[in-house]
Amino acid sequence: MATSSGPAARALAYLESRRNLTGCACGLAGLVAVFGGLAGAYWPFVVVGLYGAGALLAPPERTAPPLFAGPAGPGAELDAVRADFAALRGYVEALEVPADATAPAAELDGLLAALLEPGWVAEEVSADPEAVHILGRAVRTDIPEAFDAYQRTRWWARLQPGADSAEQHLRRQLELLAGELNTVASAVHEALERRQRTHTTYLESRAEPQEPPGTG
CATH class of the missing domain: 1.20.5 (Single alpha-helices involved in coiled-coils or other helix-helix interfaces)
Structure with a gap:
């Protein structure tokens, strides 16, 4: 993004x-x-x-969020999210992101790109329906709403300035979303570690000496 x-x-x-x-x-x-x-x-x-x-x-021009394809079948859902993420990137690139929100926006973009990477990464993420749901919600709802609300609110703030700026809210929202996606990445990592430990335990059990039949 x-x-x-x-x-x-x-x-x-x-x-x-x-x-x-x-x-x-x-x-x-x-x-x-x-x-x-x-x-x-x-x-x-x-x-x-x-x-x-x-x-x-005069109200400023507002870039409308893209129209996403929406949910697909279970097997193709992550592919659909990936396609919608490409549309989301184009939408955000056309915006003027405030300096305060640049860092969390870049972190969020990197997390989504990593979690939606085609190949074995996508296979691991697809194994967790909740992770796929969180990614789809972030791409199709949470991130577009954050940027769209920012565009709408920053103009009104000039007429009725308040304690919290639109830039502060946008930065906080992106930080929260990045934290949520970091949780997804951690869950996938833990699942891989569990699988690795399980395989180690299985191989160790095979390596243990077996007592000959009829002894003991």
Whole structure:
């Protein structure tokens, strides 16, 4: 879920944004007032001020979460989660993730990529239906909701600032989700260790000397 956007792309996106268009509309209203003789000698400040007010008050563009494929059959469920994770990555890359949330977002991305790795890792995860459920819930519900709520809330915070910022909530949510996925990884690791210990015990029992029949 890495984020990438160049200055030129951001500038173009701003020119096409609702915020810029609303500011231009308010600035145009200021020009109408100037030509109507209502602004006086301070007309440049009136036009700039109206543009700024419109740009600040306009709701920002919000990137909607992707539409996921949803649950599949038991055998193909992890493949479906992996495909939805690819869509989730594209969604997050298009967002402007705050600096406070960059580290937990990167940790969460790494955990999901590791747990959904095709091959023997996926086989181990698939053996635990609860682990598959947690991964699917994180990819399809929890992470998209965290970023979508952040996009919605950060604009309202400008009008009604509160004690907890939208950035703080997003960071905390991603940290909690990373902790949950770390628990899944630990459970898979413990299952592998148990299997290894069981096989060691089995081989040791075979190596123990057996008493010949009819003795004792």
